[in-house]
Amino acid sequence: TRSIKLAVIPGDGIGIEVVEQGLRVLEAAVAGTDVRIDPTTFDLGAARWHRTGETLTDGDLEAIRGHDAILLGAIGDPSVPSGVLERGLLLKLRFSLDQYVNLRPAKLYQGVTSPLANPGNIDFVVVREGTEGPYVGNGGAIRVGTPHEVANEVSVNTAFGVERVVRDAFSRAAARERKHLTLVHKHNVLVNAGHLWRRTVERVNAEFPDVTTDYLHVDAATIFLTTNPSRFDVIVTDNLFGDILTDQAAAIVGGIGLAASANINADRTAPSMFEPVHGSAPDIAGTGKADPTATVASVKLLLDHLGLVDEAARVEAAIAADLAERGDRVRSTTEVGSDLVARLNG
Ligand code: IPM
Ligand code: MN
Secondary structure, X not given: OEEEEEEEEEEOOHHHHHHHHHHHHXXXXXXXXXXXXXXXXXXXXXXXXXXXXXXXXXXXXXHHHOOOEEEEEEOOOOOOOOOHHHHHHHXXXXXXXXXXXXXXEEEOOOOOOOOOOOOOOXXXXXXXXXXXXXXXXXXXXXXXXXXXXXXXXXXXXXXXHHHHHHHHHHHHHHOOOOOEEXXXXXXXXXXXXXXXXXXXXXXXXXXXXXXXXXXXXXXXXXXXXXXXXXXXXXXXXXXXXXXXXXHHHHHHOOOHHHOXXXXXXXXXXXXXXXXXXXXXXXXXXXXXXXXXXXXXXXXXXXXXXXXXXXXXXXXXXXXXHHHHHXXXXXXXXXXXXXXXHHHHHO
């Protein structure tokens, strides 16, 4: 028997509801195999912060480190000042656990309506760098609140950090049918970082001669995501561009309710974390309206990461069938979960 130690962080708002369904589907996916899920729930998020003033303590982090993977719902609440939980909890997890590959697939499933008139066959993945860029918090402000205020957010790009994520993106591209990698940046303006990314892609390409590459400035990439998204196979980009592009990517394949993500430590020196791209949606929290599909699709990525590829494929098939047949039916969070579980049991 293989026991998977899973750290579960439901977090805030609808995170709690969707994670519950994600766990049900995960259990159903491994039922009848020799894999056992051993979950530990971590009380992290707005409620804990209000109660104790803590976001993520060293103790929490050490406990989480002892797990094989992390399933996270959503972090954030309007009652907490902006940035406190984002920086102190979510980004702290990604950075401390060195989750440098933020993987975000965008696939238009049958039965799902794209807002694009002619979406074509959309099936690409974005490899967003996860531990550098403007997200590192390297900056500061002086003369705050005066007309002479200066506010800096410095984007950090290291040769080490860029190379490891570019290599991961190449290996993902090499394993796909089209074997195409698009670097997205803005090297006509961000000349220092942009050229480091461009040189790195050129150099690492030598290790993956089957992979073709091209380059787009980020502004042009947003145009193609709207006018011709089927041109993309694998996109590699920095942390902030990737944040923005993956929301657009989610929108063109049916919205944020379906968008999965993985924060991967590809060297496996710490657990990777799987989370829906959407937030805590306080406006619909507790109403049972949240679609758990993004979380279930993140569970699929979790299974892949753990090498449980058959189980992952079955979850993927259940999601695809559910989407193909859902039509205009309105179901609660639990009902969608139950339908997916039934497909896995059936
Ligand atoms: C995401 C979110 C986060 C990010 C926020 C909540 C810090 O938007 O996961 O895309 O910017 O990475
Ligand atoms: Mn985002």
